Structure formats: structure tokens, C-alpha cells
Amino acid sequence: MRPTVHDIADKAGVSLATVDRVLNGRPGVRAVTRAKVEAAIAALGYVRDVAAANLAKSRIYPLVFILPEGDNPFMRELEAEVRRAGLHSAAERTQLSVVTVPAFDAAALAAAIDAAVAENVSGIAAVAVDGPEVFSAIERARAAGVPFVTLVSDLAGSARDHFIGVDNIAAGRTAGSLMGRFLATRPGPVAVLAGSMRVRDHGERLEGFLAAMSAMLVARAILPVLEGQDDPELSFSLIAECLAEVPDLAGLYSLGAGNRGLIRALAAAGRTDVCVIAHELTAETRAGLESGLVDAVLNQDAGHEVRSAVRVLRAKADGLPVNAAQERIRLDIFIRDNLPAEPDAVDPSAAGGN
Amino acid sequence: MRPTVHDIADKAGVSLATVDRVLNGRPGVRAVTRAKVEAAIAALGYVRDVAAANLAKSRIYPLVFILPEGDNPFMRELEAEVRRAGLHSAAERTQLSVVTVPAFDAAALAAAIDAAVAENVSGIAAVAVDGPEVFSAIERARAAGVPFVTLVSDLAGSARDHFIGVDNIAAGRTAGSLMGRFLATRPGPVAVLAGSMRVRDHGERLEGFLAAMSAMLVARAILPVLEGQDDPELSFSLIAECLAEVPDLAGLYSLGAGNRGLIRALAAAGRTDVCVIAHELTAETRAGLESGLVDAVLNQDAGHEVRSAVRVLRAKADGLPVNAAQERIRLDIFIRDNLPAEPDAVDPSAAGGN
DNA sequence: AAATTTCTGATTTACGTACATCAGAAATTC
DNA sequence: GAATTTCTGATGTACGTAAATCAGAAATTT
Numbered sequence: 001m002r003p004t005v006h007d008i009a010d011k012a013g014v015s016l017a018t019v020d021r022v023l024n025g026r027p028g029v030r031a032v033t034r035a036k037v038e039a040a041i042a043a044l045g046y047v048r049d050v051a052a053a054n055l056a057k058s059r060i061y062p063l064v065f066i067l068p069e070g071d072n073p074f075m076r077e078l079e080a081e082v083r084r085a086g087l088h089s090a091a092e093r094t095q096l097s098v099v100t101v102p103a104f105d106a107a108a109l110a111a112a113i114d115a116a117v118a119e120n121v122s123g124i125a126a127v128a129v130d131g132p133e134v135f136s137a138i139e140r141a142r143a144a145g146v147p148f149v150t151l152v153s154d155l156a157g158s159a160r161d162h163f164i165g166v167d168n169i170a171a172g173r174t175a176g177s178l179m180g181r182f183l184a185t186r187p188g189p190v191a192v193l194a195g196s197m198r199v200r201d202h203g204e205r206l207e208g209f210l211a212a213m214s215a216m217l218v219a220r221a222i223l224p225v226l227e228g229q230d231d232p233e234l235s236f237s238l239i240a241e242c243l244a245e246v247p248d249l250a251g252l253y254s255l256g257a258g259n260r261g262l263i264r265a266l267a268a269a270g271r272t273d274v275c276v277i278a279h280e281l282t283a284e285t286r287a288g289l290e291s292g293l294v295d296a297v298l299n300q301d302a303g304h305e306v307r308s309a310v311r312v313l314r315a316k317a318d319g320l321p322v323n324a325a326q327e328r329i330r331l332d333i334f335i336r337d338n339l340p341a342e343p344d345a346v347d348p349s350a351a352g353g354n
Numbered sequence: 355m356r357p358t359v360h361d362i363a364d365k366a367g368v369s370l371a372t373v374d375r376v377l378n379g380r381p382g383v384r385a386v387t388r389a390k391v392e393a394a395i396a397a398l399g400y401v402r403d404v405a406a407a408n409l410a411k412s413r414i415y416p417l418v419f420i421l422p423e424g425d426n427p428f429m430r431e432l433e434a435e436v437r438r439a440g441l442h443s444a445a446e447r448t449q450l451s452v453v454t455v456p457a458f459d460a461a462a463l464a465a466a467i468d469a470a471v472a473e474n475v476s477g478i479a480a481v482a483v484d485g486p487e488v489f490s491a492i493e494r495a496r497a498a499g500v501p502f503v504t505l506v507s508d509l510a511g512s513a514r515d516h517f518i519g520v521d522n523i524a525a526g527r528t529a530g531s532l533m534g535r536f537l538a539t540r541p542g543p544v545a546v547l548a549g550s551m552r553v554r555d556h557g558e559r560l561e562g563f564l565a566a567m568s569a570m571l572v573a574r575a576i577l578p579v580l581e582g583q584d585d586p587e588l589s590f591s592l593i594a595e596c597l598a599e600v601p602d603l604a605g606l607y608s609l610g611a612g613n614r615g616l617i618r619a620l621a622a623a624g625r626t627d628v629c630v631i632a633h634e635l636t637a638e639t640r641a642g643l644e645s646g647l648v649d650a651v652l653n654q655d656a657g658h659e660v661r662s663a664v665r666v667l668r669a670k671a672d673g674l675p676v677n678a679a680q681e682r683i684r685l686d687i688f689i690r691d692n693l694p695a696e697p698d699a700v701d702p703s704a705a706g707g708n
Numbered sequence: 709a710a711a712t713t714t715c716t717g718a719t720t721t722a723c724g725t726a727c728a729t730c731a732g733a734a735a736t737t738c
Numbered sequence: 739g740a741a742t743t744t745c746t747g748a749t750g751t752a753c754g755t756a757a758a759t760c761a762g763a764a765a766t767t768t
Contacts, residue, residue, distance in 0.1 A: 017719090030765095048754090051405035057723080212691060337528040371746070371747060374727075378726075380727090382744075404725095409723095409754065
């Protein structure tokens, strides 16, 4: 059997109360006694039984996810995954909630962060927009002792505890590399559709893509980046216009969330010959892959990200270390042949993470 | 607060003991009383607090992983992941152990299954070899009430509860599809290196690969399958011989574990022009991707598989349902540009799954 | 040496569930 | 209606930890 607090007390020759004080960093223990207890803990290889501890504490952890509003399918999927995780979150003593704010709006995000801090939550996960207001809001949260993780789009250099999302530079590089291989020697320029350069993930993906394309043996023209604001209508018209103006367009990299408009424009123009690489496996991009309009989709698993965020925030709230390797989010590559089955309906009885 | 057994007792107007009898399916409750209690449970939306239940039971679940022995790097990684998971398995009240048996040996596997059943374990995960002995051993395990999952290689049609691994037909199709795109119009035959057709995963991958290749616009000769028994030396000589005899070889699909020998043979022949697609991201295939000898690696995440197997076996042991969607193992595609960072050293302090 | 402060021990209750025991009520059989 | 069987209630202990209380020991100050 694994050792308990009682074993520590026996081994160290102190009382249970003293062990408790040492374990939970409470005052009222002399340095020598504390050392004795710590020695016993180390000798026995004691590890706290978190289940029992949480039971005794009956503590709950209210965690807030701040996501951009609007019809960005990936963000809505993230929201759905938060709700899904919330169904069995009671077992892990977490209470998840979602707050939505206007997309690409640093001031609104900062206000939402401050509001969450005021509500005294145990942790915040947010899709970061770049801006000084956001930096200082994160600093205020951390100063108030509230763990903070960035989700999907990072804000390196800020006070955030952790970033949960893919390496976006590598994602862009992967897109560029696949595009190069798929196009091979076929001539023609490549277009890029982004949402906004005010979120770092888009900027980073572009950076990686350009780097990979410029490393190709065959030099290829990259058209100026189209900014569709992750809006279906705007994305549609931008792409439709581009297709009309550039008849020999060879490739199209969609690094944001404008895929609905993009696919509609491609279908309308009947251009199945363009090599299309998009991000995030949603209903639209899945249909695009199946119909052959889209050649590859780079994806980050929303469910994994939500569960990872919950784990990290809980660990930070408890002052526990995080296994960075385990929390690394993988970049999935999907082509027509390795599409996963359609996700099933929510099953509240399911336990565990993934 | 979420409801407890006490709330049910109050609501149903019965005692705690009766609620307990209903919840745990113990005898001694009239049908009418049972119905009252069940109504109260449904009305309150009660869900058992598993943490408290496990604490009270102080039950442990001994789970056994039966893996092929030998220097198959992926199997050794699986073994390492089992040990890694075992480090914090105490928290989940599981006790993991690994048993190795000769590879491709149905009788040895069946014997190991019987031995595990005799030891009265709570669950068994095994890399299935095809054979009648294995079928009947699985049936004996299930008859003895021991949950059984197949790992990596399935045995559909057997009594196993669940399969933990990728869809190997889709994996083969993906390999074929990528091979076709990467080769484009380049002429030349393609070779396939397998381990043994006695494990179904190899057979299924081959099936998918051939299907995808035959669906290509450009017809391409596929050489007879080379069976390397997952042995580095044998694989080396088979590939070396093949490279010598087929100078215009265009592609090479390695669907088993003979990658060390394969890469050595390619390097020795200086053939960086052959399009190579291999399975499982190991030290060898990673180095191959980085050096450019290997073009793509299809991977299943050993850590995910182990954690999924543990979750499924525990759920089966407790008679709980399994969320199949959540337990589906993804097929990862790795190219040079989306290689994850080298795995870190084991960190026993890490909590949670992924 | 007395008074004070700081530390430590002993004990208790609680968290939510599992499980066992025993007495008594209700239903069934004779 | 008595005897029996089957069901139900009441109660208690246990799991491993958290947290509180209070008494007493040790160290410190006066």
C-alpha cells in the first residue's frame, strides 16, 4: 500500500496535525521539525492522494474560457468542447464557463479578463488578441493570483502561465512544404487568405508558410495576403475576385477561418484544380476534403485543447508542476484518406480525458 | 451542490442503506422501492462521485499489457509509455504491468493471456496475433469476467471488448495517397516492406495501400511484398537487394517495424531520391525525416494508446460505458516540418491524461 | 523565575461513498 | 394466527486528507 499521512507522522515521530501543517504550508512548525517531516515524506515516497484531498476540501475550481464571438466554426467547436467537458467536470471538481467577446477586439478581451478576475475565478483561458490592454489585463490577473493560459493564439512575452495550442510557425511551414510537394513543377502563383494580423497565430502561420515556400527549389510568386476578417462574405468576395483576376492561380493557403466563403467561391468558379490547404477540420473543410476541393487540412484538436487547458489551470491553481511534453498540442494533417469519422453526439456518461 | 446519496434517500423516503443497495445492485430491495429510488436518482440527476467511491472501496485495478518482445522500437516505446503511465497510476488506482512474448507467436500470446487470467487481473491489453489459440484464450478471459482490449493490431470477430489503435486500412490508403501525390508523374515501381502477414495491422495497411495506388490516375507497378519479420538485418538485406535489382525504384512503403534496416540500406546505396513512407515515429524514422531519406511517417501515439487502454479497461471493469469517439486513436502524419520536439525525460510529478 | 509567545500533540468532524451488522417491519407461507 | 422468509432502517466503520480546536510543551522575553 502507498504511504499515508499517518505513516509520515509515525516515521517522523510527530503528530498528524504537524504533518498536515508541513504538507499544506501552514505556519506553526519549527524548521527542524519541518525538516524531519520532509525527510520522512521523501523516505516513504509519499504522494498526496488528490482524490481524497479534493474530497476533504470539497473545493471547486471555477474556470473561464474567453472566446471570440461570431460564426467562426472552430471557435464554436471550442465552445462546444468546453460544454462537453463541463458535463463531466463535476467529477474533477471544476466548473467551466464560456464568455464570448467581439473578435479581434483587444479592449473587449481585457475587460472580460478583468471581469473574470473580479468574479474570483480559479483560472482563465483566453484566445489572445495582441494589444497593450491585453498585456496589462493578464498582468492584473496574475497579480491577483489567477492562473492564465492563452489558447490557440499565444501572447509570448506576456505574463501568461502557459500556451495551449499548436506551434503556428511550424504549421505554416508544414502548409508551405505540402503545397510545394503537391504542386511539384506546376507553374502559377499562390494566394494566402488570412483573418487578421492582429492575432498572432495568423501572423505566425504566414511567416512559416513564406519561409517554407522560399526554401523550395521552384521559386513561386506569392500574392499579397488577403485579410478576410474571418468573415464568410468578405472571404468569398476576396477569393472570387482573386480567382477572376489570376486565372493561372495554382495554390491557395487559408490560414484563418474564412473557409466557408473560400469554398463557396471555389465551387462557384468550378476551380477544382487549385491546390487548397486550409486550417481546422470543420464541417466546411471536411466537405471540401471529401469533394476534392480542398487538398489538405491542418488541424488542432479542440477537445484536446480544452482538456489540456483545464488540466493546466487546475495544476497551476494547486501550485503543481505541468508536464509540458504531455500538454503539447499536435498539429494534425488530414487528407481525404485519413479523415476521422464524424464526431458522435455528446455522451455525458463518458469519463476521462484524452 | 451536486446531489449525494443522502439527498436520494430523503427524496425517495427510504434509508441510506436502501439507496446503497439500489446503486450497487445488491439484493434485498422490492421492485416498487427500487423504482422509487431510481425515480429520485433520475429526478435529482445524481451521479456517483467516483473519487469518493474509489476512496471508500480502496480497490486497485491490476492491468496487464502483453507486448511482443524484441527490438521493435514502437513496441519498446509502448512499453515505456506503460511504465510512464504506471508512475502516476496510483492516483487512478490502477497497477500496470507489462509481459512480453515472442513476436508473431500465437501460442505464446495465448499462454500469456491464460496466465494473466489465472492471476486474476482486472483487465488485459494485448497486441493481437492472428490464430485460433488466441481467439479461444480471449474467450476464456472474457468468460472469466476479465475485460480484454486489443492494442495496435486488432482481432475483429473475437470476443475482445474494444480495439485501441488506428484504422489500419485508412492508414494504408493514406500512405498510398501521399505516395501518389509525392511521386506525381515520376515513373518507376514501388516496393512494400512488411513485417509479417500474421498480424492483421500489416495486412490491413497493405490492403489500403494497394487500393489507393490502384485508384491513382497514373498506373504504377507494385513489387511483391517483402516480409522482413520486423528484423533489422533481414530488412536490410531485403531492401539492399531490392535497390540493386530495381534501379528505377520510385517509392518504398514500410508498413512494419523494419525501418532501421531499411534506412541503413537506403543510406548505404545513397538513394535519397526514393520516396519513402514509413510507420511509427521512432528515433530511426525521425532521423530519416530530418535527413530527408524519409518523406513521411504515419504514426500512432503510443502514449495516447496506453492511456486510452487504461481508461477503457477501467470502465469495462466497472461496467461503465465507453465513449468510442473519445477513444478513437488518430493517425498522425509527420513530415519534416511538423515534427514534434524530442520527448522529454519522464516526469513522475505530471498528472492527468491526454 | 514568571510571563509571554511560539510551536506541537491529541482529538474531532467533515467530505461522499462502500459495506457490514442487526433489529425490526412487512410480506409470505403454513 | 403463528412461523417463516424477505425486505428495510438504523447505525457504525472505513477510505485518506483537510481543517479546526484546545491543551500543553518548548522556547523566548521580561
